[in-house]
Amino acid sequence: MDIEQLLQEYERTRLAHLRILEDQKITEAKLRKSEAYNRLLFNSSPIGLALWKMDGTLVDVNPAYAKILGRTVEETLKLTYWDITPKKYEEQEKQQLKSLEETGSYGPYEKEYIHKDGHLVPVRLQGVIFEQEGERFILSSVEAITDLRRKEDELKNAYKKTIELETIINRSPAVAFLWRAAEGWPVDYVSENIALFGYTPAEFLSGTLPFAQIIYPDDLERVRKEVSHYSQTGATEFEQEYRIVTKSGEVRWVNNQTFVRCNQNNEITHYQGIVIDITEHKIAEEEVKKQKELFQKIVDYIPLMIASFDEKGKIQLVNHEIVRKLGWSLEEWQAENILEKCYPKPEDFKKALDFMINKPIGWKELKTTTKYGTVIDTIWTNILLPDGLSMGIGQDITESKRAEEEIRQTNEELRVINKIISTTASILDTKEMLDKVLIEALKIVGLEGGTVCTIEPDNTLNLVTQRESSDETICELTQKKIKVGDCLCGNCANENRPLILRDREAVLQYATREVLRGENINFHAAFPFVVKEKSVGVLCVFTRTDKKPAERSLKLLETLTAQVALAIENTKLYEEIKKHSLQLERLVSDRTAKLQYAIEELEAFSYSVSHDLRAPLRAIDGFSLALLEDYSDKLDKEGKHYLQRVRNAATEMALLIDDLLNLSRISRRELKRGNVDLSKIIISIKDKLIASEPGRIVKFTIEEDVRVEGDSNLLKIVMENLFSNAWKFTSKKKNAKIEFGILQKEGKTVYYIKDNGVGFDMRYADKLFSPFQRLHRKEDYPGTGIGLATVKRIILKHGGNIWAESEIEKGTTFYFTI
Amino acid sequence: MEEKTILLIEDNPDDIELTLRAFKKNRIVNNVVIARDGEEALEHLFGSNAVKPALVLIDLKLPKIDGLEVLRQIRSNEKTKLYPVVVLTSSTEQNDLKAAYELGTNSYIKKPVNFEAFIEAVHKLGVYWLLLNEPPME
Numbered sequence: 001m002d003i004e005q006l007l008q009e010y011e012r013t014r015l016a017h018l019r020i021l022e023d024q025k026i027t028e029a030k031l032r033k034s035e036a037y038n039r040l041l042f043n044s045s046p047i048g049l050a051l052w053k054m055d056g057t058l059v060d061v062n063p064a065y066a067k068i069l070g071r072t073v074e075e076t077l078k079l080t081y082w083d084i085t086p087k088k089y090e091e092q093e094k095q096q097l098k099s100l101e102e103t104g105s106y107g108p109y110e111k112e113y114i115h116k117d118g119h120l121v122p123v124r125l126q127g128v129i130f131e132q133e134g135e136r137f138i139l140s141s142v143e144a145i146t147d148l149r150r151k152e153d154e155l156k157n158a159y160k161k162t163i164e165l166e167t168i169i170n171r172s173p174a175v176a177f178l179w180r181a182a183e184g185w186p187v188d189y190v191s192e193n194i195a196l197f198g199y200t201p202a203e204f205l206s207g208t209l210p211f212a213q214i215i216y217p218d219d220l221e222r223v224r225k226e227v228s229h230y231s232q233t234g235a236t237e238f239e240q241e242y243r244i245v246t247k248s249g250e251v252r253w254v255n256n257q258t259f260v261r262c263n264q265n266n267e268i269t270h271y272q273g274i275v276i277d278i279t280e281h282k283i284a285e286e287e288v289k290k291q292k293e294l295f296q297k298i299v300d301y302i303p304l305m306i307a308s309f310d311e312k313g314k315i316q317l318v319n320h321e322i323v324r325k326l327g328w329s330l331e332e333w334q335a336e337n338i339l340e341k342c343y344p345k346p347e348d349f350k351k352a353l354d355f356m357i358n359k360p361i362g363w364k365e366l367k368t369t370t371k372y373g374t375v376i377d378t379i380w381t382n383i384l385l386p387d388g389l390s391m392g393i394g395q396d397i398t399e400s401k402r403a404e405e406e407i408r409q410t411n412e413e414l415r416v417i418n419k420i421i422s423t424t425a426s427i428l429d430t431k432e433m434l435d436k437v438l439i440e441a442l443k444i445v446g447l448e449g450g451t452v453c454t455i456e457p458d459n460t461l462n463l464v465t466q467r468e469s470s471d472e473t474i475c476e477l478t479q480k481k482i483k484v485g486d487c488l489c490g491n492c493a494n495e496n497r498p499l500i501l502r503d504r505e506a507v508l509q510y511a512t513r514e515v516l517r518g519e520n521i522n523f524h525a526a527f528p529f530v531v532k533e534k535s536v537g538v539l540c541v542f543t544r545t546d547k548k549p550a551e552r553s554l555k556l557l558e559t560l561t562a563q564v565a566l567a568i569e570n571t572k573l574y575e576e577i578k579k580h581s582l583q584l585e586r587l588v589s590d591r592t593a594k595l596q597y598a599i600e601e602l603e604a605f606s607y608s609v610s611h612d613l614r615a616p617l618r619a620i621d622g623f624s625l626a627l628l629e630d631y632s633d634k635l636d637k638e639g640k641h642y643l644q645r646v647r648n649a650a651t652e653m654a655l656l657i658d659d660l661l662n663l664s665r666i667s668r669r670e671l672k673r674g675n676v677d678l679s680k681i682i683i684s685i686k687d688k689l690i691a692s693e694p695g696r697i698v699k700f701t702i703e704e705d706v707r708v709e710g711d712s713n714l715l716k717i718v719m720e721n722l723f724s725n726a727w728k729f730t731s732k733k734k735n736a737k738i739e740f741g742i743l744q745k746e747g748k749t750v751y752y753i754k755d756n757g758v759g760f761d762m763r764y765a766d767k768l769f770s771p772f773q774r775l776h777r778k779e780d781y782p783g784t785g786i787g788l789a790t791v792k793r794i795i796l797k798h799g800g801n802i803w804a805e806s807e808i809e810k811g812t813t814f815y816f817t818i
Numbered sequence: 819m820e821e822k823t824i825l826l827i828e829d830n831p832d833d834i835e836l837t838l839r840a841f842k843k844n845r846i847v848n849n850v851v852i853a854r855d856g857e858e859a860l861e862h863l864f865g866s867n868a869v870k871p872a873l874v875l876i877d878l879k880l881p882k883i884d885g886l887e888v889l890r891q892i893r894s895n896e897k898t899k900l901y902p903v904v905v906l907t908s909s910t911e912q913n914d915l916k917a918a919y920e921l922g923t924n925s926y927i928k929k930p931v932n933f934e935a936f937i938e939a940v941h942k943l944g945v946y947w948l949l950l951n952e953p954p955m956e
Contacts, residue, residue: 619832
């Protein structure tokens with residue numbers, strides 16, 4: 001039994017109960033006024049009453065009792081208890097009597113009486129024992145359990161339930177009311193749980209607080225109208241929702257289920273109802289409503305196609321977006337199988353339906369046909385909803401597909417251009433490059449014919465390469481010096497923009513020359529190679545077929561030719577550079593040859609010098625000596641002196657030759673770098689110098705373990721020269737000092753050889769390292785004047801530098817770096 | 819010493835005369851055969867009247883066939899390969915020195931300009947090659 005039925009049952013019982021209570025009240029009040037109250041009560045009781053003596057003799061019975069036995073009162077009074085009690089109850093009766101003795105009452109319990117006509121009448125009885133004037137009597141009240149018995153039982157049960165329900169109700173949020181059908185709806189009954197609204201039942205029952213007073217003023221009029229409407233239309237029950245004000249002033253929404261109660265004359269006397277606080281529910285309902293509206297709005301306005309459909313794929317609902325995108329209204333969707341129209345191919349329809357029914361995870365791309373016959377790219381997914389429905393969510397991806405395709409195509413085109421440019425860029429021959437460009441251009445547009453011409457300085461076209469040109473055209477272009485503008489490509493070159501002739505008519509309009517008119521060209525597109533705002537050539541593509549290249553590929557050619565123009569420019573520049581560099585190369589090799597020759601000459605010269613220049617000197621010296629030896633008697637002293645001078649000069653010259661040879665040899669010699677112990681070299685030079693003139697006292701100070709990277713032999717020459725110079729120029733000093741050391745200057749290691757010799761005038765310092773330059777007279781300090789030139793050459797060869805500081809009579813310091 | 823022939827290969831007449839004077843000064847009285855160019859030298863070495871010199875003095879710079887080529891032929895011929903050969907020249911070029919030694923010269927002497935020094939050199943040369951040095955037996 002659900003709560004609804006329970007409540008109805010409860011209501012019915014309750015009504016009965018209340019009715020009884022009310023009736024009793026009235027009757028009692030009346031009867032109390034009567035003196036014959038007891039008798040009347042006894043006689044008019046619908047319940048059988050009997051007064052017994054303790055021995056079972058009947059003292060008095062009322063008509064109701066007699067009626068149960070099918071007799072009159074008089075007849076009944078002649079009977080004893082045992083006369084009307086069947087044998088089978090004797091034992092039970094004795095027990096009851098025993099109970100009566102002990103407790104003063106019995107029952108209620110059930111048994112049967114023997115009816116006047118002999119059948120057994122089931123009865124329920126109970127009794128009390130009382131004393132009157134010293135004698136004990138039993139008063140039994142008896143009810144016949146006839147056809148009504150069941151009903152009564154039910155009533156009784158219901159009553160029990162009523163009590164239970166009352167408890168339930170008092171604990172439940174449903175407040176039970178009984179209103180009188182009077183102004184303001186005074187309350188005759190209200191359940192305890194009115195406390196939920198802060199009131200007590202007493203406040204209402206006392207009559208001071210009619211129900212209307214707790215109805216929210218704004219709703220009161222409506223409630224009134226509704227009640228009166230229902231009442232007039234004869235409704236037995238109705239339902240309302242309105243607000244009431246709680247004791248604390250709070251406004252709450254309630255649901256009120258009202259049953260109309262009428263009296264026998266069918267006049268409404270009472271309203272009975274259940275008032276339930278539905279504020280929370282109402283709030284929740286409002287919330288749900290709001291959410292529902294929001295959801296609906298979202299579903300309607302979201303730029304996604306949303307449809308709900310059942311297990312079989314039948315569409316239940318579609319949102320605005322679907323209607324907008326696909327064209328069919330919701331009514332159409334529901335009336336026809338639109339899905340079949342969306343996917344006209346049976347295999348597509350099957351795929352779509354499969355997807356809707358099986359709902360694999362993920363998205364599926366489908367080409368969907370709209371009501372207008374267009375096909376759009378869509379992507380769909382399915383969601384299973386709790387109530388067996390599914391929701392399909394789809395998106396129109398036509399645009400993004402198109403954009404994607406656009407990007408893909410652009411990329412592809414860029415790739416093609418890039419490929420062409422990169423392959424042509426490596427071709428530095430213009431003709432070869434342009435031929436390659438033409439091949440690629442024809443591939444792009446998918447046509448068979450094409451030409452590439454360059455524009456000569458006299459503004460004529462020069463055919464570089466062609467495909468499928470007629471012999472006449474080739475002949476014209478190569479031999480007749482066609483002026484720019486006298487050709488299909490002419491204006492394009494003049495205006496520096498492509499000229500596309502899309503049909504034969506357009507071609508003929510531009511085909512001024514007879515040859516062109518006979519060419520049967522149906523499509524011709526010319527693209528200029530523009531360099532620095534000037535066309536330097538033209539690429540043409542054409543066809544004699546009916547093919548028409550895609551606009552896109554023509555655009556691509558435009559881009560390509562712009563790039564190729566740059567390549568042409570580059571090629572031209574390259575050719576110029578190549579020409580220049582060839583010239584330069586020739587010049588260089590020319591000079592190199594000359595230089596080589598000069599070097600060879602020099603070498604031959606050096607060789608000759610070393611070889612042939614010395615021979616005469618030897619002869620001069622040798623024969624001079626022969627003269628001195630063999631003819632000394634024929635020569636006077638002066639003659640001998642002159643011959644000696646001849647010999648000295650010859651020796652001098654031999655020395656010069658040797659030094660010069662050394663110098664030139666050093667210049668030509670390759671450096672052999674290695675680790676050189678300068679200190680060690682210097683010490684051996686020092687020892688040699690001391691040995692050459694043992695009488696001299698010179699103080700040497702030599703820094704130890706000075707090592708450099710360089711050519712050991714050459715550095716030895718340097719040291720020999722510098723130290724023999726120092727030795728030579730200190731020869732006239734008493735406390736001669738020669739020092740070798742290193743110092744750091746500007747982060748570089750500087751080596752120095754310092755003497756306290758005669759020194760020189762710094763004004764001549766720049767002459768110091770030139771060959772044959774002497775700063776001292778030969779008689780004072782002998783030498784060829786080549787030593788320091790040799791030193792400088794060696795130092796420079798090592799990538800170093802050498803310079804000197806000197807002061808006359810104080811000494812000289814040579815510094816060098818390596 | 820008399821039997822030992824010296825082959826002097828020298829083109830410069832001055833040098834020839836001075837060399838001979840130097841021999842005389844040093845009392846070297848050996849027979850001296852003079853070749854004035856490379857071709858003549860080869861004739862003296864390999865020709866029909868070939869000499870068997872005890873010492874070959876050779877200048878490098880010679881007309882027709884140069885000294886190094888003559889040296890090469892001497893060293894590559896079975897008959898002449900053991901001849902003592904001294905390069906007597908004005909050149910002090912390292913290339914010449916190296917080439918001469920590579921081709922198997924026994925000695926390399928630079929002719930000094932100073933004649934006294936030249937005489938001294940010839941003296942030493944004569945003493946060494948004609949007196950001290952023991953050539954292999956034929």
